Amino acid sequence: MNREKNTQTIYFFIIGILLAVIFFYFSRRVLTPFFIAFALAYLLDPVTDRLESLKISRTFAVLILMTGVFLLITGIGLLIFPLLKLQAEHLVHNLPSYIAVMQEWIYPLLGVVGDPEKIQGILNREFLKVGELPLKALSSVTSILWGSVAGLFSFILLLANLVIIPVAMFYLLRDYDLINKKVLDFAPARSREQVLSLIKEMDGVLAGFVRGQLMVGLIMAGLYSAGLFFCGTPMSLFIGLLAGLANLVPYLGLVVGFVPAAILTFMQTQDWVLVFGVAGVFAVVQGLEGMIITPRIVGEKIGLHPVAIILAVLLGAEFFGLVGVIVSVPAAAALNVLFTHGLNEYKSSSFYTS
Structure with missing residues (x-):
């Protein structure tokens, strides 16, 4: 009887998860x-509690905090x-010279793989297309935003979200x-104490990640940006920020940062x-x-x-786009706590031991 009950519980739990995902x-x-x-709200709750402990009403404390966050951002x-x-304009301005450097670098190698003149002609056409990318991108963005109903709807939806987020956050x-x-x-x-303990454990994991790993990413972004600036790397600030924040996924920051930084530095200098x-710079910062x-x-x-982290990021990007990428790792960490407890409960159940 107990085994049938446990089996039903597991089935209901799996069905519940599937329905939630859908x-x-x-x-x-x-x-x-x-x-x-x-x-x-989760990030700012500890600060709100601190303000509330100073005999400030919670509503007023939230208003003070949100105003401060808005001014900071x-x-x-x-x-x-x-x-x-400024760095993006510099990159676009120097793009033709970068393409010329690439052509000079690649041309001596063409004889190894085929007819140099024929391959050179193909590359010239492709490099010409690359040089036109900034104008095409600007034209595409303008067309999407102002030249179509769908683009206008997306723009209105973005504005609506910018209103919904602070209101819901308040x-x-x-x-x-x-x-x-x-x-x-x-x-x-009968299970309230156990649930409370589980929530506290999840909160500890999330707090440790959010307040820790994000701070690590920001510090690394600053170090990368400063180091790349002294190396004369174009777009050093952008690449540094990207590499630092991408470090949330192990070694991803190293890949997405080092490759473009090395290529752009060589083209520039x-x-x-x-x-x-x-x-x-990347070796020292990683160390x-x-x-x-x-x-x-x-x-x-x-x-x-x-x-598991890489899988979580990919799933987050698939389901929720950029926001999914940002929240995927802490969400996966919280789910890992649930999974660990559920696995322990399952292994101690009569369904598993019988």
Whole structure:
């Protein structure tokens, strides 16, 4: 009898997970701004609690905090985006000379694989297409945004999300403790302590990741950007930010950062010493991350295998786009806690032992 009951419980649990996945998949466009709002509320709840402990009402504390976050993001944007714009303009301006360098570098190798003149003609046409990419991209973006109903609808949806996110974030942050209590009330009374313990463990894993790994990524982004700047790498700020934040996935930052940095540095300077300097920057920063930065800031790892992290990022990108990429790893870490507890419960059940 117990075995049949346990089997039914497992079946219901699996069916529930499948239904939840289907629901989230078909509702992903609607739910995405609420996921972002919840993630921000989760991040800012400890700060709100600290302000509330100073005898400030929670509503007023949330307003103060959201205003501060808005001013901080605006200030960072005003500081970083002009630099990114300047570096992007420099890259576009120098793109023809970069293409010429590539042609000079590749041409001596053409005789090894075939008729040099024929291959050179093909490459000239392809490089010409590459040189036209910035104008084509700008034309495509303009056409999508202003030349079609679908593009206009997407733009309106983006504006709506920019309104929904702060509004939902305000209410979630204001009622965060009440929401937690209501969610906990759904658990059966006999299992409430166990559920609370599980939630605290998940919170510890998420807090350690969010407050630790993201800080590590930002530090690495700063180090990469500074090092690449001194090596004369075009788009050093953008590549540094990309490599640092991509480090959330093991070794991804090294791949997406080093390859374009080395190529652009060579095209800009044609100096192999500086290319080796770029390699040195990535080697030093990776060494600092492994030996000093991560152990001091994050401490213990989140308990996920690198392959599981890569799979989580790919699934997050497939279901929720850029937002999915950002939240996939912490979400996978939380699910890993649930999976571990569920596996332990399953192994201790009569269904497994009988």
